Amino acid sequence: MKRTRPVKRRPKRPDPKRSEPEVVDPRSNDDDPVIQGILTAISQKRLKPGAKLGEDKLAAAFGTTRIHIRQALVHLASRKVVMQIPNRGAFVYRPSWEEAQDIFAARRLLETAAVSAAIDRLDKSGKAELKAHMEREARHDRNDRWASLSLTAEFHILVAKLAGNQVLLDMSRELMLRTSLAIATFEQPGEPDCSPDAHPDIGALILARDKAGAIHAMRHHIDDMERRIRPEEGKGEIDELTAIFKDIGARARAGG
Amino acid sequence: MKRTRPVKRRPKRPDPKRSEPEVVDPRSNDDDPVIQGILTAISQKRLKPGAKLGEDKLAAAFGTTRIHIRQALVHLASRKVVMQIPNRGAFVYRPSWEEAQDIFAARRLLETAAVSAAIDRLDKSGKAELKAHMEREARHDRNDRWASLSLTAEFHILVAKLAGNQVLLDMSRELMLRTSLAIATFEQPGEPDCSPDAHPDIGALILARDKAGAIHAMRHHIDDMERRIRPEEGKGEIDELTAIFKDIGARARAGG
DNA sequence: GGCCACAATAATGTTTACAAAATATGCATC
């Protein structure tokens, strides 16, 4: 009876059609704009490993509440994209050197298997998708670093998709994110992430159904990516706060 | 002079007693007893797919608050162990038939690779660990279903550990959990999960460094597991509540 | 007698406020 004003608050999530019973996406949290935003920012290297992810800042940036942010951070932490330290907050995950190597090894395993399965399952629509992507990648502006990063990631995702295993696709996606973090942590300055000529070669070999060749090319491509990082003392081991402090200190010195 | 005393607040997380063998200690990096408890309950099949995970019930069961429970559920949902439906709550995840097949395919890939790597890296301590586990598995009480399930899962985890890749180990752990859910969803009544004789064979082949044989045996073992499940109309598709109701109804009829 | 609508209840989701911890800042002291 104490019904206050029936003020309708704006819904946090777009209202899905409730008429269909099982329209719920299995990965219910992955359509969350906060999670997607952070993942995109990381994959595009706008968020660097060790960067602080303050709850209030994120809430203001995404126009939502702290509770929502906290849920998103828990989700991302469980996927090892974010590291949560009690009473200190959340930071972009910074893999250790050993973990970086393990990530590349895992990608070698999953993606060579994906190439093989993709060739086995390749049909007309798959060929069309692959060709379309190769077109886009060939014609894209290589000076646009963000578009470049997105496109190169999309190639690997497309191959994993063509393999036809949703579980392995999700795992590959996770590994690609973590690869971004590994590269961002240990990359040599000024080096590109992917050799730009590798993807057309791999794509052509897949289209030609040259399984051994495509697997070899993919493995070589990942080896190339791994070769671009170096352990460089103290890069993955230092405390996150130390890294942040170092960065802030460097900027302060440069500024004055 | 209001000196802030270093008063230690009562810890929200009761210390988990490790009396039982922790089959599922995924690096679900949280030593959170709620997460560990739910994971253990699922791997031991005390929690069935589709079971409702009410926040108040869980909070009471674990002696903690709803906030804590909600965090744990978000974590588990991101691992696809729990399914969260907006405004309706959390349920133990129920994979579809296609997803179940993908899970087994992923395990084939990861675990055959693990066998290969384990043989390559096998050293004295690894051999000792493997032998010790095979001893335990040989002498365990096969009537104790929970211990049985724990031990058989531990064998696969041990092999993945011996492969020496922490990232792939974590993924394998996750896949094993999801295998439990897949089997629980689609299993034929009264069938055991693992053929009890497969593990000694695989272990012996690893100890003998027979790589081709061990890989073949592992693949065959996983094939066997997969063959034990059947699509059975409407088992993975029916609503969770329907499944619960069916189970309760069956027990009520049996009881009187 | 079956079906639909409405109200009661329980559960989830969200807001608000507050407490605790960590970091930053300022002051006193050496």
Next chain:
DNA sequence: GATGCATATTTTGTAAACATTATTGTGGCC
């Protein structure tokens, strides 16, 4: 002038109250 301690501020963590939604039970209507 540098260092260490104390305070202030910011940030994270927690709790309780409240609103919303789904479920269930009841009653009226066809």
